[in-house]
Amino acid sequence: MTAAASTVREAVQSRLSVRAFLPDPVPPDIIRQVLEDAARAPSGGNLQPWHVDVLAGGTLARFKALMQARLAPDAEPEAPAYDVYPPHLPSPWRERRFGVGEDMYALLGIPREDKPARRRWFANNFAFFGAPLALMCSVDRRMGPPQWSDLGMFLQTVMLLLRERGLDSCAQECWAFYPQTVGRFLGWPDERMIFCGMAIGRRDPEHPVNRLRSERAPLDEWLRFHD
Numbered sequence: 001m002t003a004a005a006s007t008v009r010e011a012v013q014s015r016l017s018v019r020a021f022l023p024d025p026v027p028p029d030i031i032r033q034v035l036e037d038a039a040r041a042p043s044g045g046n047l048q049p050w051h052v053d054v055l056a057g058g059t060l061a062r063f064k065a066l067m068q069a070r071l072a073p074d075a076e077p078e079a080p081a082y083d084v085y086p087p088h089l090p091s092p093w094r095e096r097r098f099g100v101g102e103d104m105y106a107l108l109g110i111p112r113e114d115k116p117a118r119r120r121w122f123a124n125n126f127a128f129f130g131a132p133l134a135l136m137c138s139v140d141r142r143m144g145p146p147q148w149s150d151l152g153m154f155l156q157t158v159m160l161l162l163r164e165r166g167l168d169s170c171a172q173e174c175w176a177f178y179p180q181t182v183g184r185f186l187g188w189p190d191e192r193m194i195f196c197g198m199a200i201g202r203r204d205p206e207h208p209v210n211r212l213r214s215e216r217a218p219l220d221e222w223l224r225f226h227d
């Protein structure tokens with residue numbers, strides 16, 4: 001097990017997107033407590049615009065089986081819920097996005113030319129990278145960018161609190177590509193839309209993908225002090 005974080009800084013520093021999990025189950029009461037604590041996250045006007053569905057056990061297994069069918073080559077694609085990135089992502093964001101992808105595939109030993117192997121790896125997203133528990137975070141369609149930023153604050157709080165429990169996570173926007181499958185399975189009303197999923201469990205310390213320490217831009221690329 002990876003050491004649990006005992007300070008906020010340790011939680012921030014030890015959080016990373018884990019993309020290979022051990023099968024050990026995550027006790028539901030821990031997740032309930034983490035979510036209750038995370039709901040102390042601030043939100044503009046205290047709207048608390050997040051909705052969360054937790055999938056584990058037999059429900060998670062049924063959902064993963066459904067997704068296997070949805071990923072079949074002859075399955076109809078769905079209209080994505082939103083653009084995960086702006087079209088024609090400009091510099092420097094484009095380089096950052098491709099940089100982290102290349103670093104990940106280098107650790108996995110999958111070269112750029114091997115598109116089928118890269119696609120197969122990406123499909124692990126839809127099995128939550130083997131995590132024993134998953135969340136789906138959704139929001140009312142009438143909510144705008146300020147409320148979406150509230151979702152981000154809530155979800156980061158969840159991920160940090162998980163570190164305090166020795167647990168790991170990976171936020172997953174890839175679920176925006178299957179909004180109908182997710183919404184129907186979870187019985188969401190029409191006005192609800194997906195933001196992202198989250199795989200949760202204990203990291204597999206042996207898996208090379210979990211050695212990825214994503215880069216960060218130097219401070220002076222995005223920070224200005226005015227004094």
Ligand SMILES: Cc1cc2nc3c(=O)[nH]c(=O)nc-3n(C[C@H](O)[C@H](O)[C@H](O)COP(=O)(O)O)c2cc1C
Pocket residue numbers: 015016017018019100125170171172173174175196212213214
């Ligand atoms: C909202 C959100 C959605 C994400 N979606 C995915 C995803 O679908 N699949 C994936 O492998 N990683 C996903 N990530 C992980 C990012 O790629 C990752 O946070 C980034 O590369 C920085 O790496 P780190 O989380 O390890 O620090 C997502 C992260 C966030 C915050």
